[in-house]
Amino acid sequence: MRNWDWQVFFEDPGGNIPTYWQWMLSAWGWTLSVSVCGLVLALLVGSVIGTIRTLPDSPWLVRFGNAWVELFRNIPLLVQIFLWYHVVPKLFPVMAGLPPFVLVVFALGFFTSARIAEQLRSGIQALPRGQRYAGMAVGFTTVQYYRYVLLPMAYRIIIPPLTSESMNIFKNSSVAFAVSIPELIQFAMQAGEETSRVTEMYAAVTVLYIISAMVINRFMAWVEKKVRVPGFVVAGGTGGH
Amino acid sequence: MFGLDFSFYNWDLVTKFLLKGLYFSLFLTVVATLGGIVFGTLLALMRLSGKKWLDLPAAIYVNGMRSIPLVMVILWFFLLVPIMIGRPIGPEYSAVITFIAFEAAYFSEIMRAGIQSIPRGQVFAGMAMGMSYKQNMTLVVLPQAFRNMLPVLLTQTIILFQDTSLVYAIGAYDLFKGFDIAGKNFGRPEEAYIMAAVVYFILCYSLSWMVKRLHKKIAIIR
Numbered sequence: 184m185r186n187w188d189w190q191v192f193f194e195d196p197g198g199n200i201p202t203y204w205q206w207m208l209s210a211w212g213w214t215l216s217v218s219v220c221g222l223v224l225a226l227l228v229g230s231v232i233g234t235i236r237t238l239p240d241s242p243w244l245v246r247f248g249n250a251w252v253e254l255f256r257n258i259p260l261l262v263q264i265f266l267w268y269h270v271v272p273k274l275f276p277v278m279a280g281l282p283p284f285v286l287v288v289f290a291l292g293f294f295t296s297a298r299i300a301e302q303l304r305s306g307i308q309a310l311p312r313g314q315r316y317a318g319m320a321v322g323f324t325t326v327q328y329y330r331y332v333l334l335p336m337a338y339r340i341i342i343p344p345l346t347s348e349s350m351n352i353f354k355n356s357s358v359a360f361a362v363s364i365p366e367l368i369q370f371a372m373q374a375g376e377e378t379s380r381v382t383e384m385y386a387a388v389t390v391l392y393i394i395s396a397m398v399i400n401r402f403m404a405w406v407e408k409k410v411r412v413p414g415f416v417v418a419g420g421t422g423g424h
Numbered sequence: 425m426f427g428l429d430f431s432f433y434n435w436d437l438v439t440k441f442l443l444k445g446l447y448f449s450l451f452l453t454v455v456a457t458l459g460g461i462v463f464g465t466l467l468a469l470m471r472l473s474g475k476k477w478l479d480l481p482a483a484i485y486v487n488g489m490r491s492i493p494l495v496m497v498i499l500w501f502f503l504l505v506p507i508m509i510g511r512p513i514g515p516e517y518s519a520v521i522t523f524i525a526f527e528a529a530y531f532s533e534i535m536r537a538g539i540q541s542i543p544r545g546q547v548f549a550g551m552a553m554g555m556s557y558k559q560n561m562t563l564v565v566l567p568q569a570f571r572n573m574l575p576v577l578l579t580q581t582i583i584l585f586q587d588t589s590l591v592y593a594i595g596a597y598d599l600f601k602g603f604d605i606a607g608k609n610f611g612r613p614e615e616a617y618i619m620a621a622v623v624y625f626i627l628c629y630s631l632s633w634m635v636k637r638l639h640k641k642i643a644i645i646r
Contacts (some may be wrong), residue, residue, distance in 0.1 A: 257628035258621045259586035262600060266621055270614045274428075350491070357493035361592060368495050368593075381503055389492055389500070396491040 191380040192387070203374055203384075210370035211391050217287055217366060218353040224292030225352065229299025234329060236300065237307045248300065255297035260358050264290040268362040287359045295352045302344045306337035339410055346403035350396050357392075367391060432610045433619065441609075445602030448516060452523055452598065453585045459524035460584075461577070464531025469561070471536055482532070489529035495593050497526050502594045515596035519588075527584055534576050538569035575639040582631050586624065599623070 192204040200206040235241070236248035255263070267290040272279040278286070310333060318328025360368035371388040375381035470482035489497065501522040506512045542565050550560040570577075589600040600620055607616025 253629060254625070257586075257625045257632065259589040259600070259624055261589045261592060262617065262621050262624055265617045270617050273614050354491075354493040357495045358590065360495065368493070368499070371496075371499065385496070385500055385503065389496055392492045392496060393488075 187383060188380055189383060191378050191383055194378065196374065196377060203378070206374065207367075207370055207384075207387060207391070210365055210367045210388075211395075213364060213366040214353070214356050215395070217284065217291065217359055217364060218356040220288045221291030221295060221356065222349055222352050224288060225295035225299050225348075228293065228296035230303060230334075232296060232300035233303025233307070234334070236304045237333075238325070248304075252297045252300050255293050256301075260290070260294050260355055261361060263294050264358055264362055266290070283362060283364060287356075287362060287364055291352060291356060291359070294355070295348060298348055298351075299345070302341045302348070303337060306341040307333055309340055310336055336412075339412060342403065342407045342410070346400065346407070349403060350399050353395060353399060354392070428615055428618070429612065430615050430619070432612055432615070437606055437610075441606040442599065442602040445597055445599040448597055449585065449588045449599040452519060452588045452591070453581065455520055456523035456527045456584055456588075457577075457581045460527030460531040461535075463524065463528035464533075465535050465566070467528060467532035468535035468539060471532070472539060486529045486532055489526055490533075494526060494587055494590055498522050498590060498593050501525070515591065515594040518594060519591040519596045519598075523584070523588070527580075530580060531577070534573050534580060535569065538573035538576075539565055541572050542568050571642065574642065575635055578635045578638070579632070582628055582635070585631070586628060589624075 192207070193202050195201060196203055196206055200209065232248045232251050235244040236252075238244055258266075264287060267286045268283060271286065272281070314332055314336070315328060318332040323331065356366060357368045359366055360372065363369065367388045371381075371384045375384040378384070467482045467486060470478040471486070473479060498519065502515065502518045505518055505521055546564055546568075547560060550564045555563065588598055591598050592600060592604075595601075603616045603620035603623075604613075607613035610616075
């Protein structure tokens with residue numbers, strides 16, 4: 184193989200950004216912000232959908248929640264991103280003015296919301312049924328016993344799968360390269376082509392991905408430790424990708 | 425409604441653009457699943473061997489693969505495989521090698537959990553009957569582990585089928601690419617993407633429904 188040439192990162196790509204390494208950091212920023220915004224959206228939507236799937240006596244809400252999960256889980260992320268980027272603005276002129284960033288955040292967020300909803304549902308259903316009845320027995324309304332009894336425990340149960348989900352959304356944000364979001368993969372492809380130093384570009388981007396994965400992992404381990412309920416042990420879960 | 429026009433879909437378009445892509449997507453899924461299970465089982469056995477020099481490389485490989493995005497892995501292999509074998513290869517071949525290597529890491533974690541779900545007592549019983557490590561694994565542990573893990577393996581296969589669309593990054597001709605090209609040829613990309621979503625949904629939904637049924641069936645027998 185050829186010799187490494189790391190000097191290439193100090194060259195000028197031409198344009199607004201003075202050097203390649205600064206361009207790469209900005210791409211990392213795009214990756215991070217798409218992932219974090221997507222994760223926030225996914226947590227919000229996923230919590231609502233996951234909760235209504237466990238509500239007693241509301242079959243239509245449960246069905247809606249199930250349909251939501253099946254819909255967003257059974258279409259590949261790449262196709263969903265294309266739908267949000269190319270199709271949604273055409274069908275709904277209101278959305279036409281939105282920047283691509285927002286559309287990709289919607290795509291990633293809704294895709295991940297289905298997975299989070301599924302985890303939250305199984306988290307709530309993993310709680311002993313007595314907790315729900317106890318909440319009812321002390322006179323809580325449905326909203327109250329979800330807010331004060333079920334959800335606080337359920338969220339703690341699903342922290343391990345949520346950890347892998349936050350690492351997944353970060354990896355999944357790479358699919359946004361397909362719709363010209365200037366994130367890391369897009370940078371690796373473009374900069375590699377411009378400089379014909381593809382190996383160096385890929386290597387640097389891969390290292391950034393590994394660093395970010397480790398940071399997220401440590402952060403979630405810290406969260407898990409912080410919110411742990413003494414004497415309450417939960418088993419870990421395995422996630423997809 | 426919405427000014428959509430699906431009238432350009434006809435049998436001719438399906439045979440011309442889509443079937444080739446569908447075949448490749450399915451082929452890639454099947455080959456990557458089988459290859460991934462074989463190499464994944466080997467990796468899992470390495471990790472459970474209790475020998476540091478086997479465990480460590482397998483652990484680095486699995487965790488490395490799992491912490492970088494699939495798109496990045498696809499790009500890497502497309503860059504490196506031609507350098508390693510010394511001649512250029514098409515994106516399709518590259519995709520097959522990539523997916524086997526990538527899925528092996530995921531399947532190995534599934535297999536590891538499956539092997540660990542077999543009670544230690546069974547291994548000891550096998551040893552007490554004078555079985556070798558190989559006999560113990562192939563006759564006692566692995567058949568049960570496969571069975572325990574079958575629903576998870578199949579769910580992973582469905583995810584894998586969805587992930588095959590990412591070969592878009594290197595321009596391999598899969599099902600999604602078929603829709604993409606058809607849409608561009610007919611100047612109707614929106615309809616093409618909607619149809620792609622519908623077709624993927626129908627395929628994946630029916631597959632996951634079958635997995636759910638299988639899961640129930642296995643659960644009753646056990």
